[in-house]
Every structure is written in C-alpha cells, then in structure tokens.
Amino acid sequence: MPAIAVIGGQWGDEGKGKVVDLVAEQADAVVRFSGGDNAGHTVINRFGKFALHLIPSGIFSPNATSIIGNGVVINPEVLFQEIDMLMARGIDASPSRLFISDRAHVIMPYHVILDGLEENLRGGRAIGTTMKGIGPVFADKIARQGIRIGDLMDRHNFMEQLRPMLDQKNLFLTRVFGSQPLSLTKIYKDYIEYGKRLKPYVRDTTVILEQALKEGKVVMLEGAQGTMLDPDFGTYPYATSSSPTAGGACVGSGISPRAITCILGVFKAYCTRVGGGPFPTELDNEIGDHIRERAHEYGTTTGRPRRCGWFDAVAARYSNRINGFTGMAITRFDILDTLETIKVCTSYKIGNKTITDFPSSIATLEKCKPVYEELPGWCTTTCDIRSFKDLPAVARKYVKRLEELVGCHANLICVGPERNQTIVKKAVI
Ligand code: GDP
Ligand code: IMO
Ligand code: MG
Numbered sequence: 001m002p003a004i005a006v007i008g009g010q011w012g013d014e015g016k017g018k019v020v021d022l023v024a025e026q027a028d029a030v031v032r033f034s035g036g037d038n039a040g041h042t043v044i045n046r047f048g049k050f051a052l053h054l055i056p057s058g059i060f061s062p063n064a065t066s067i068i069g070n071g072v073v074i075n076p077e078v079l080f081q082e083i084d085m086l087m088a089r090g091i092d093a094s095p096s097r098l099f100i101s102d103r104a105h106v107i108m109p110y111h112v113i114l115d116g117l118e119e120n121l122r123g124g125r126a127i128g129t130t131m132k133g134i135g136p137v138f139a140d141k142i143a144r145q146g147i148r149i150g151d152l153m154d155r156h157n158f159m160e161q162l163r164p165m166l167d168q169k170n171l172f173l174t175r176v177f178g179s180q181p182l183s184l185t186k187i188y189k190d191y192i193e194y195g196k197r198l199k200p201y202v203r204d205t206t207v208i209l210e211q212a213l214k215e216g217k218v219v220m221l222e223g224a225q226g227t228m229l230d231p232d233f234g235t236y237p238y239a240t241s242s243s244p245t246a247g248g249a250c251v252g253s254g255i256s257p258r259a260i261t262c263i264l265g266v267f268k269a270y271c272t273r274v275g276g277g278p279f280p281t282e283l284d285n286e287i288g289d290h291i292r293e294r295a296h297e298y299g300t301t302t303g304r305p306r307r308c309g310w311f312d313a314v315a316a317r318y319s320n321r322i323n324g325f326t327g328m329a330i331t332r333f334d335i336l337d338t339l340e341t342i343k344v345c346t347s348y349k350i351g352n353k354t355i356t357d358f359p360s361s362i363a364t365l366e367k368c369k370p371v372y373e374e375l376p377g378w379c380t381t382t383c384d385i386r387s388f389k390d391l392p393a394v395a396r397k398y399v400k401r402l403e404e405l406v407g408c409h410a411n412l413i414c415v416g417p418e419r420n421q422t423i424v425k426k427a428v429i
Pocket of ligand 1: 012043295330417
C-alpha cells in the first residue's frame with residue numbers, strides 16, 4: 001500500500017491531527033511535509049490530549065516511524081519542548097523512531113522578531129500571522145540564504161553562513177525597524193548546542209521513505225494548514241508561506257507523485273479561519289458565536305478566536321480541483337447537532353453575476369456574496385453514533401449533499417474530538 005496524503009481542504013484547523021492519529025493506527029510512517037510550528041494539531045486518544053506543532057500526529061502509533069520532512073521549518077526550541085513533553089507523558093519520541101530531514105530549514109531568532117515587526121508595519125493590512133517566523137524563514141529559503149538542519153552539524157561552515165547573514169539581518173533590525181541588534185556569539189552558541197541535540201535524529205529522510213515504499217509499507221503524509229492558505233491557490237496575500245496541498249506533500253517530503261494513491265481532504269462540516277483575509281461565508285452574528293462557543297473554536301497555537309461560517313462549497317470544490325481528493329473526512333459534524341437549519345454556500349453573487357469558480361483576486365472575493373441552500377438540521381446528538389446507517393436521515397442527506405457539491409465521497413465522518421468518535425463510511429486503507 002503506497003502513500004496516503006491527509007490534506008486540509010479549507011483554511012486550516014479542519015481536524016487533520018485527529019484524522020491522522022486515527023488512520024496512523026495502520027501506518028508504518030507518518031511525515032509532516034509543510035509549515036512549521038504555526039500548525040497546531042490536536043489529538044485526543046487513550047494517552048490523553050495533545051497539541052502538536054511539529055511532530056507528526058502518528059507518533060502515538062507504536063509501529064509508525066515519525067518523520068519531519070524537508071518542507072518543514074523547524075524552531076529547535078519548540079521541537080525540544082515537544083519531544084520533552086511527549087517523553088514525560090510516556091510517548092517515545094526518541095531518535096529510534098523520530099527522524100528529521102537534514103534539508104529542513106531552521107527558524108532563527110531574527111525570523112521570529114521580523115515576523116512581528118513586518119506585521120506591525122502592515123498596519124491595517126496585517127496578515128494576522130501566528131508570529132512564529134514562518135514568512136521570514138521561507139523568504140530566506142527561496143532567496144537561497146536560509147540555514148538548514150544539516151548546516152548546524154558543521155561548526156565552521158555554520159559560522160561562515162551565520163556571520164554575513166546576521167550582519168544583514170542586524171542592518172534591517174537596527175536601520176529599518178530601529179530595533180536592537182542580535183548577538184552573533186549567543187546565536188552561534190545556542191544553535192551549535194541545538195545541533196548537538198538534534199544530531200541523532202537527523203537523516204536524509206528521502207532514503208527512509210524510498211525504502212518504506214519499496215517494501216509496500218503505508219506512508220502517511222500529514223498536511224499542515226489548509227488549501228485555502230496556500231501561497232499560490234489560497235486567498236493570497238492572506239496565506240501562509242508553504243504549500244499545504246497534495247502537490248506540496250511531494251515537494252515537502254521527497255516522495256514521487258506516483259506513490260500517492262489516496263488523497264484524503266479534511267473538511268469541517270462548516271468553516272473557520274483565523275487571522276485576516278476574506279471569508280465569504282463568515283457569520284458575524286449569534287449563529288457564528290454559537291458555533292465558536294459550542295465547538296470551542298479558539299486557535300490551538302495562538303489561542304485566538306476563530307472566525308466561523310457556513311460550509312463554503314465553492315471553496316471546497318476548488319480545493320478538490322487543486323488536490324484531486326480521493327475522499328473526504330468531514331469533521332466536527334456533531335457541532336451542527338443543535339441547529340434547526342443548516343446553510344451551505346453553493347455559489348457567489350457579485351451584483352447580478354453568479355460566480356461558481358473561486359476567484360484568484362481577493363478584491364473580487366471581497367465583493368462576493370454567498371448564495372445559500374438551506375437544509376434541515378437533525379437536532380439530535382450524534383457523538384455516540386458509530387455507523388453511517390444509524391445517523392438520522394436528514395444528517396445522511398447533509399453528508400450526501402456535501403459529497404455532491406465537493407465532488408467526492410466521504411470516507412470518514414467525525415462526531416467528536418476523540419479518536420474513536422468517528423464513523424467509517426468507507427475505509428481509508
Ligand atoms: P488541525 O490543525 O487540522 O489538526 O485541527 P485543530 O486541532 O487545530 O482543530 C480542530 C479541533 O477540532 C480540535 O480541537 C479537535 O480536537 C477538534 N475535533 C476534531 N474532530 C472533531 C469532531 O468531529 N468533533 C468535535 N467536536 N471536535 C473535533
Ligand atoms: P494547522 O496546521 C489555521 C494562518 C494564520 C494566518 C496565515 C499566515 O493547525 O491547520 P503564518 O504564521 O503561517 O505566516 O500565518 O495562516 N495559519 C493557520 N490557520 N491553522 C493553521 O495550521 C495555520 N497556520 C497558519 O492564522 O492567517
Ligand atoms: Mg490547527
């Protein structure tokens with residue numbers, strides 16, 4: 001069985017952590033391939049409740065190897081905190097089963113500082129980033145001046161790279177932003193220490209993955225963020241800086257597109273988004289507040305309240321076009337249990353013009369008014385249901401309508417945050 005990608009279909013926080021934790025029970029390797037600690041993946045299973053930022057959500061599966069791929073950007077301090085937290089709670093995150101790509105880029109202190117300063121400078125047009133240094137580290141990667149995990153293993157070369165880099169960053173910090181310069185000695189010393197601790201974990205992870213695939217093992221590719229935050233296909237510039245899509249899964253892990261046979265799109269049964277940017281189905285009213293409070297829609301990484309809205313089938317269909325989903329996981333289904341009427345956006349309107357394809361320009365998107373279809377709610381608790389046929393008929397109808405609108409069938413319907421609160425409509429593996 002080759003590779004399975006689990007991809008956020010909306011604006012992130014769809015419940016990818018929960019879905020990966022569940023499917024990884026049958027996996028041999030789970031790879032994070034994009035983003036960094038801007039991600040926050042919640043997992044609730046028999047070991048407890050966890051918020052993971054860098055380590056794959058498959059770490060709880062005793063038979064699975066966990067890999068942080070080349071496409072991830074790593075803040076070493078955050079990684080060590082996560083490793084220590086897992087080890088303290090009895091989860092093995094040792095170098096015997098957690099591997100880190102030598103090609104992954106490193107988040108440096110100036111990236112985090114610059115993220116904040118650049119956001120301030122944007123004023124009313126701030127992106128609402130997670131302030132983890134994501135934009136600045138990917139900018140350095142693309143500008144071919146980043147520092148990679150492998151670079152930390154070589155003291156001499158690291159100094160040769162760091163010195164001119166820090167000269168440049170200190171110029172920006174002091175002359176552009178009027179901020180304090182950073183100390184070369186301190187950063188050098190800290191990162192050489194990080195390098196020593198990282199060393200046993202570091203590998204050319206493409207070799208491990210090639211071997212696993214050759215042996216017919218199940219490799220899972222765990223997406224971070226969501227397709228609508230993709231820097232090409234998302235609501236640019238209100239986007240993140242690496243690709244959360246199925247295409248990004250290949251680039252960020254070193255796996256061939258030919259190896260991926262299953263692309264599972266994760267969608268909430270409604271929509272949320274954190275940070276700035278257009279969100280056509282946003283509910284800036286009591287229904288939005290009701291969903292936020294009932295679902296506790298507050299960011300796993302930043303604690304910020306998430307903006308809530310109805311399911312946007314225009315965006316979801318577009319997301320399916322970009323990713324080619326072989327199936328969906330619909331999460332947070334139980335959150336709709338209390339609503340008498342549920343709306344789904346099937347097209348947009350600008351004046352008299354009907355729009356069915358997601359616009360590339362945010363100026364256009366901001367003018368779009370959602371056109372809704374109303375469906376009856378089921379007004380009964382679904383969190384203990386484990387079989388599709390036991391869902392109320394109107395709830396099954398809602399699933400069917402989402403399948404029609406998005407253009408692919410549902411594999412999983414999640415009716416609660418815990419691993420077992422899941423209806424398997426069609427097995428993923
Ligand atoms: P991720 O970033 O995609 O992994 O998602 P997050 O962990 O940031 O946010 C998803 C939230 O939804 C978490 O609090 C999960 O525990 C929770 N969750 C996932 N699936 C379900 C579900 O079916 N029902 C409910 N009530 N909560 C869910
Ligand atoms: P997971 O993996 C939701 C959003 C931020 C901001 C934009 C850019 O948990 O689904 P960045 O810090 O990446 O430069 O911020 O992207 N964002 C996320 N929103 N879930 C995430 O990750 C996100 N990662 C980034 O809120 O709007
Ligand atoms: Mg999240």
